[in-house]
Amino acid sequence: xxxxxxxxxxxxxxxxxxxxxxxxxxxxxxxxxxxxxxxxxxxxxxxxxxxxxxxxxxxxxxxxxxxxxxxxxxxxxxxxxxxxxxxxxxxxxxxxxxxxxxxxxxxxxxxxxxxxxxxxxxxxxxxxxxxxxxxxxxxxxxxxxxxxxxxxxxxxxxxxxxxxxxxxxxxxxxxxxxxxxxxxxxxxxxxxxx
DNA sequence: GAGAGGATCAACT
DNA sequence: GTTGATCCTCTCG
Numbered sequence: 648x649x650x651x652x653x654x655x656x657x658x659x660x661x662x663x664x665x666x667x668x669x670x671x672x673x674x675x676x677x678x679x680x681x682x683x684x685x686x687x688x689x690x691x692x693x694x695x696x697x698x699x700x701x702x703x704x705x706x707x708x709x710x711x712x713x714x715x716x717x718x719x720x721x722x723x724x725x726x727x728x729x730x731x732x733x734x735x736x737x738x739x740x741x742x743x744x745x746x747x748x749x750x751x752x753x754x755x756x757x758x759x760x761x762x763x764x765x766x767x768x769x770x771x772x773x774x775x776x777x778x779x780x781x782x783x784x785x786x787x788x789x790x791x792x793x794x795x796x797x798x799x800x801x802x803x804x805x806x807x808x809x810x811x812x813x814x815x816x817x818x819x820x821x822x823x824x825x826x827x828x829x830x831x832x833x834x835x836x837x838x839x840x841x
Numbered sequence: 842g843a844g845a846g847g848a849t850c851a852a853c854t
Numbered sequence: 855g856t857t858g859a860t861c862c863t864c865t866c867g
Binding site: 707708709723724725726727728729785 | 858859860861862863864
């Protein structure tokens, strides 16, 4: 499995969010290779998006990586979970795309173990779940999606894409209704709806 | 150095 | 529908 071309990340954020669907996330974990196909994403449009951490060009130690080049990995902690993003847009424009769900492709035994023997549909059907199933944590903050051991690879063609409002954001004014969520239509591994 | 809060999940009633 | 878990970062002093 080879990392994807770095030029893939050099497209407008909303297009990138849509084109991420079907790509593979590959993690060459010490205990085995883990692969998941991306089936759900959410775009966060930086300066103009009340729901984004980088709203109003807010620049802190946490959001710093979003001001870097597209294709960097932005991880952060949410309660007991780690969430993972793809940095988008040219340097100094802090956009990011949250990976909300993947479909298990390889390394199923290890994912099952990481997810405490839960039913397969619950392994990766949410942003906090998939990071646990694939062994992703804060140590991946700031590395690039084209670098091992955690990288993105060409995947499968996605026949049908659905669009809708994002999940889990509140008090974000109009931003709550923006149709910045993309998922593969009818895929069983997408996360919950509102 | 203390306190608050969040792009979540799972286990309740 | 509600709530506890319990982690990192940000803000204020």
